[in-house]
Amino acid sequence: MGEPLVEARNLTKRFGTFTAVDSVDFTIERGEVFGFLGPNGAGKSSTMRMIGATSPITEGQLKVFGLDPNADGREIRARLGVVPQEDMLDEELTVTDNLTIYGRYFSLPRSVIKPRVDELLEFAQLTEKRDAKVEALSGGMKRRLTIARALISNPELVILDEPTTGLDPQARHVLWDRLYRLKQRGATLIITTHYMDEAEQLCDRLVVMDGGRIAAEGSPAELIDRHATPEVLEVRLDVDDHAGREADFAGIGSRTEVLADRILLYVEHADEALQEVRAKGIIPAATVKRRAGLEDVFLHLTGRTLVD
Amino acid sequence: MTPTESRAMGARVIPSVVRPTYRAQHVLERNWIASGAFWKVMIAGFFEPVFYLLAIGVGLGAMIGDITLADGTSVPYAAFVAPGMLAASAMNAAVMESTFNVFFKFKYGRVYQAMLATPIGAGDIAVGEIGWSLFRGFVYSATFLAVMGVMGLTESWWAIGALLGTTLIGLAFGAVGMAAVTFMRSWQDFDLITFVTLPLFLFSATFYPIEVYPPWLQTVATFSPLYHGAELVRGFALGRFDPSMLTNALVLASMATVGAIIAVRRLGRLLLS
Numbered sequence: 149m150g151e152p153l154v155e156a157r158n159l160t161k162r163f164g165t166f167t168a169v170d171s172v173d174f175t176i177e178r179g180e181v182f183g184f185l186g187p188n189g190a191g192k193s194s195t196m197r198m199i200g201a202t203s204p205i206t207e208g209q210l211k212v213f214g215l216d217p218n219a220d221g222r223e224i225r226a227r228l229g230v231v232p233q234e235d236m237l238d239e240e241l242t243v244t245d246n247l248t249i250y251g252r253y254f255s256l257p258r259s260v261i262k263p264r265v266d267e268l269l270e271f272a273q274l275t276e277k278r279d280a281k282v283e284a285l286s287g288g289m290k291r292r293l294t295i296a297r298a299l300i301s302n303p304e305l306v307i308l309d310e311p312t313t314g315l316d317p318q319a320r321h322v323l324w325d326r327l328y329r330l331k332q333r334g335a336t337l338i339i340t341t342h343y344m345d346e347a348e349q350l351c352d353r354l355v356v357m358d359g360g361r362i363a364a365e366g367s368p369a370e371l372i373d374r375h376a377t378p379e380v381l382e383v384r385l386d387v388d389d390h391a392g393r394e395a396d397f398a399g400i401g402s403r404t405e406v407l408a409d410r411i412l413l414y415v416e417h418a419d420e421a422l423q424e425v426r427a428k429g430i431i432p433a434a435t436v437k438r439r440a441g442l443e444d445v446f447l448h449l450t451g452r453t454l455v456d
Numbered sequence: 457m458t459p460t461e462s463r464a465m466g467a468r469v470i471p472s473v474v475r476p477t478y479r480a481q482h483v484l485e486r487n488w489i490a491s492g493a494f495w496k497v498m499i500a501g502f503f504e505p506v507f508y509l510l511a512i513g514v515g516l517g518a519m520i521g522d523i524t525l526a527d528g529t530s531v532p533y534a535a536f537v538a539p540g541m542l543a544a545s546a547m548n549a550a551v552m553e554s555t556f557n558v559f560f561k562f563k564y565g566r567v568y569q570a571m572l573a574t575p576i577g578a579g580d581i582a583v584g585e586i587g588w589s590l591f592r593g594f595v596y597s598a599t600f601l602a603v604m605g606v607m608g609l610t611e612s613w614w615a616i617g618a619l620l621g622t623t624l625i626g627l628a629f630g631a632v633g634m635a636a637v638t639f640m641r642s643w644q645d646f647d648l649i650t651f652v653t654l655p656l657f658l659f660s661a662t663f664y665p666i667e668v669y670p671p672w673l674q675t676v677a678t679f680s681p682l683y684h685g686a687e688l689v690r691g692f693a694l695g696r697f698d699p700s701m702l703t704n705a706l707v708l709a710s711m712a713t714v715g716a717i718i719a720v721r722r723l724g725r726l727l728l729s
Binding site: 163200238249253 | 479482485486489490565566567569570571572573574575576577727728729
């Protein structure tokens with residue numbers, strides 16, 4: 149394996165007295181899909197903008213393609229594809245013109261851009277909308293166009309900030325499919341998300357971020373293995389507040405978490421656990437048996453749920 | 457490299473992010489595509505001078521007759537006022553383009569943020585936008601001048617040199633307008649622009665020679681950049697050259713330089729946080 153694509157040591161970003169990113173370390177290798185998972189305000193976007201060389205580093209070290217973003221920002225940006233959180237599409241231009249002019253920003257000749265535009269319109273399923281004005285597109289279409297735009301320069305690395313936030317479930321699945329195809333082609337992707345299903349579906353490796361710091365790092369399976377049990381039994385009782393009721397479940401599973409509206413039991417087998425609950429004479433109002441996921445990892449690491 | 461070294465280096469080279477690097481033409485290209493129907497721009501550029509010249513030059517001119525210049529010669533009022541109008545229209549076009557349009561793209565279109573994710577830097581954006589405002593202004597002014605020529609308000613082919621004056625006006629007001637827009641927070645702040653440009657428009661030797669003022673007020677008028685623009689344009693249009701035109705050009709060029717430096721610096725700081 150060659151040099152890592154991105155390497156951060158004690159990377160810090162401060163805005164005035166507020167520390168958005170607090171001395172984080174991570175390494176991203178060529179060909180992997182790397183995720184930053186965390187709630188809003190965890191420092192994901194600030195980290196992304198530093199990688200994208202549009203936000204100066206306050207402290208620590210960051211190398212992208214082995215280059216320093218503070219010194220060689222332009223060279224880094226020339227090799228990056230960026231999908232910002234807000235699409236930032238050019239609303240005054242058509243779909244095709246958005247792609248073309250973006251290619252021109254990279255000083256690509258029009259003869260190179262033209263076939264790529266056709267190819268990317270196909271990839272983004274926007275061929276029929278090629279002459280439409282951007283403002284007439286749906287949210288999902290705009291997002292796909294933003295991704296297509298980021299690919300116009302054949303970037304070595306694509307960074308996507310919250311790629312599916314604000315989309316309906318159907319549009320999200322179309323988008324995941326497109327990102328999955330990119331991954332199949334061997335692209336290196338960095339994705340931030342506060343959706344655990346997105347992180348589980350797409351990421352080879354991820355870091356869990358909270359309050360500007362990295363709480364854990366690993367593949368989705370490793371993280372679940374390390375910080376949760378295989379299965380979870382969710383129990384809802386017929387009470388207003390579940391606080392303090394975890395004592396009732398003592399001895400079942402390896403750990404319990406109490407949320408306002410339910411109690412989570414971390415167990416090997418949810419079926420067996422439910423029998424044990426019933427054996428204690430507890431009659432739940434509702435139960436859910438499921439496999440543990442990244443949401444549980446996050447809850448365990450921070451004591452809070454990811455999406456409120 | 458140690459972190460300290462990297463920080464010290466970073467501190468030194470951040471301005472390079474702001475330095476223009478011959479990519480400003482892509483910003484111009486973007487605006488060219490966005491302007492779409494260029495004939496609309498041309499038509500606006502054509503009717504504005506025709507209206508002004510008919511109303512003020514021909515209409516008012518009929519009542520005023522000839523006007524005596526500083527050198528003692530006299531010209532019809534329409535021929536006197538037309539270069540003033542031309543200078544004022546160059547100023548207005550540059551101010552509009554560099555303030556309203558830039559503010560919109562900056563705040564709402566987020567066009568610049570998208571550009572900055574590419575190799576384009578803040579300096580390229582500033583240079584590109586000022587360049588675009590110059591280009592549009594040039595088209596406007598050339599149309600205006602052609603109309604003046606047709607109406608017989610120019611003295612000789614030297615009048616084409618007036619475009620040098622309008623270009624300098626465009627550069628000066630475009631750069632300062634762009635610097636000013638980086639300080640604007642909301643649309644309300646734009647009232648200030650009218651507050652500044654309106655008196656410039658009215659009192660800068662546009663409608664009458666400043667020699668009608670008492671000496672102290674003449675001195676005040678020389679602080680108006682549009683006065684220098686109007687003098688320069690008029691000198692060419694009427695074919696009456698004076699060494700003071702060099703000063704006029706120098707004033708506008710200095711204003712352009714200072715405005716451009718502030719615009720590039722401020723834009724870089726605002727966009728890259």
